[in-house]
Amino acid sequence: MIHDSITDCVGNTPLVRLDRLFPQRDIEVLAKLEMLNPGGSVKDRSARYIVERGIGDGMIRPGTHIVESTSGNFGVALAMVAVRHGLRFTAVVDPNASRTNLRILRQFGAEIEMVREPDSAGGYLHTRLARVQDLLTEDPDAVWINQYANHLNWETHAVTTAREVIADCPDPVDVLVAAVSTTGTLHGLARGLRRVWPALQVVAVDAVGSVIFGTPPGPRMLPGVGSSRVPELLTPAEIDRVVHIDDAAAVRGCHRLLRQEAIFAGGSSGSVVAAIDTLLPELPRPSRVLTLLADRGERYLDLVYTDEMAIEHDELAYSSHS
Template sequence: MVRVKTLLDTVGQTPLIRLQNLVEDQDSELLLKMERTNPGGSIKDRPALYIIEEAERRGWLKPGGTIIESSSGNFGITLAMIGAAKGYRVIVLVDPKTTPVNLAMMKAFGADVRVVTEKDDSGSYHKTRIALANRLHREIPGSFRPDQCFNPLNSEAHYRQTAQELMEQCQGKLDAVILTVSTGGQLGGFSRYFKEHAPHIRVIAVDAVGSTIFGGKAHSYLLPGMGLSWTPPNIDDLSRIDEIYKVPDEDAFLMCRLLARYEGVLGGGSTGAGLVVAWKLVQEWGSGKRIACLAPDNGERYLPTIYNDVWMKERGLNVEIEPMGLRRRVRELVPHSRYPVETANYQPELVEILDCPTRFHEVRR
């Protein structure tokens, strides 16, 4: 009898596609790894499922248990989906910036969604959301905190699965991999895997202008799913990263629009941000190069925002650009750093201040 997969068996093994129209030099290849084909619609299915299954295996999460997480987007959606499939209660702490689409998705999966309205000292909601999630975890018996920002199992999922999968799909023939950053799960896992297995492949990090993961000046930004106000411990060795770029909101969103119009790929904001840097490098490095970019999620989630002219104009953003215009602009982009170790903004005291569950410091194998 043919064994039919369950929903969660379909996480991973995402396609790698080559762009056909935006790359002028046909000897160079720009590849996108399409994480939208995961059942929860984003790359976050991978670390979420990995962490939940490790927690079950280690006895941290038992039948009837409650999963509590701070997330304004994809990780919360994924946990809500996994909770529905496995029968756990899920509480997600979101903030006023969480989009109606994301809220609706979490609720559709049956999650208990709570909005945290108090800002932290950096003007964002990350720290207040995390502190409240940790408090609820202490109060609710049988609860488990995946803790994507501080739990090293997040990057381990990408080290053991996603990075290896990309390497196999490329058969090792790759010049650079481009990763956008928030919790550092992707960047931490990929940089470790590639520097151990193929150190010639350049690992390029892409953050939002206004985020201070790699230092710099903090201010608000619109890029969804990217940025943080400290270097997350999932990026445990900055020397494994070759270069860091910071991309402005408008460039990333215009890239999304060109990608949809000229390639038929509807990507999220971080896909656009990563591709801005990939597009720059493919022009700068000359013929015959192969650059892979992770495309973390699905543009349908952003139809009311990035793909909506009214939303863009209200925020003072341009809505139209020709490929030549954006190509010229991305060429001007300069790296935020070529010496990532000098950009460290680790804040180990946050573990105490936010009262993070301590056992995660013992999980690295």
């Protein structure tokens, strides 16, 4: 198939069976490789869908200035989509943004607005959002995407990701295990799958220190999972269980995924690996588990895949088999 643009290549990612990582009898774990999207993450889907829907309904026009508070995968995805459609994009970021992501954003031509003053909570979230509001006031052509509240975020996955899974799976999925931040991916995929498989159990994987489900705030190292705010998209009644994973367990999960499945994935993928380990003893037999591996590992070389982390993983693996 010949595509007309890079954004036309978003989606149709493969499913792979993780039977080396999870060799248990009567348990099948399937992972959708969202890291194979052209911008490197599952966020390519929502960035493309939201912008193209905006173009279709006239909210986004030639000359529109897209604004979003993000320095992670969604920012990179929006920057890619903005280039494709000839749009201006500004990412509002803070000093915690990785240098790698900032360099990627600049290479795509995105404008960077760095806020440096912490907010009353000691972080930068409210400062970033205040700067977004300033930009909207200063520029009448500015449009805020607002992925934490935009219903198109979850709708993306109900109409694309879920349909792909259903087409690729001849038998029902019993359990969905997915990392959460905005909750758009989890809710959209679950809603789409439950139209066909209403008995699906939905497990949200959150970070220790995240406040999404009312747990106390705390320091978190890994981007892509957890949040310092409760997303407007969150619908707790649609989630059957929440598993909280700390940074250390997520890093170990990343290294296991790499060593045993040769899948080089980002921090949230390690979180779902650790969560599935937690769930396995409780799952009925047989069960089919679906998860998403949201992004690639290259952007985490200085965070998850340092030499020290690799040595620690090898020592843990050795001690567990000795």
